[in-house]
Amino acid sequence: MGGWRSVVCSFIPVLAPHRDMTHETDGTPKTFEALRESGVVAVMRGGEPDTVIDTADALVAGGVTAIEITADTDGASDLIAEVDASVPEAVVGAGTVLDSETARSCLLAGAEFVVSPSLHADVIETANRYGALVAPGVMTPTEAIRGREAGADLLKVFPASTVGPGHLSAIRGPLGDVPLMPTGGIDLENVEAYIEAGAICVGAGGSLVDYDAVERGEPESVTETAREFRDRIAAARG
Template sequence: MSRNRHTDLERLFDTGIVGILRGVPAEKTVDVADALVAGGVDVIEVTADTDGALDTIARLRETFDRSEALVGAGTVLDSDTAGAALRAGASFVVTPNFDEEVVRTCNRYGAVVAPGVMTPTEAVNAYEAGADVLKIFPASTLGPGHLRSIKGPLDQLPLVPTGGVSLDNVEAFVGAGADAVGVGSGLVDGEAVANEDYEALTERAEAFRGAIDDARE
């Protein structure tokens, strides 16, 4: 499939939030994604450790036009998985760690790649290797102060804290310099998914978008 790395990056930063689908039953993924998109979260990540992840990525890509939603793969640990996700239709790849081969694979095929980093050294090394975005992980352990400390001397690095971001702290992360955030269970509530309460997911997506917009003002 054709990709536009620059446009996809702009989409991610403009939206300000990546909705992470981890462990969502395959038969519910389209409805869950649709609920998030309705609430303004139009960047959707399907984690590779979810059963049938590649089929889910392909299904979402077929369901949503690129103008409606950007679909990517998360928890990618190696270049083979990255390549498979891209062939399935993923527009971006997110990893929990920095693996140079994964970055190289995504660069080769023009896909946005966001490796996980924790320290300034890891962040700079990953960026120099070709990363488009740096996933600060785990955000719940590091906190907004850590993000602010990295942004101080390295303001040019695009940072996306992920892991433990919630409605209670998302404004603090954005205020500390986050260019976007990755949100899983704080957005895709397991109980709402189990009960097929998609309206609740839309409302949660709207709340996150509102909090991010407020923090950016």
């Protein structure tokens, strides 16, 4: 598409060109499809490494294969590498990424996608440079346009709980099929409404990720919640 080209990781940094609003992904169609297929990106913050790995395994058993390790977790880069190696069925990414150095560290550890709560051009640029999917946080149509023009593959609508599903429909009205991932306050009671409003996938943390259950020796409860999320998303997609 007019002037677009894939940006791949190389020894010579290459900056990504601006994207038009209709382009779905650049060099990351496989990751984009993996997140869409999962339906939910499990946001995992904190936790002991063994607990995080066991929880990720339980999530994958329930069909939620997209795992986001937040960068504010102690040893996040090492943990990304550990989860990636221990749970090969998972698509592992980094969340709460606020600067290019953090993005680079996580990507070198094996992160396949990068998520931010806000819009940071340097994070988008770095992810583009390494050929990874990037999802900055946005709230308004203006931010959505700026994010896509900067090179974002997916847009994290955050915090979704403050605006509700109708906000997604409102953004998509003038912008068409802009890919949105609402995050913040997503649970089993409202996930269908967000999917029906046009979300590609959703981000879910506390309503899905239960370290306590895993530490009690009850990972099956996490697996069951993951299955319920998947079932409701499938129903909403028809």
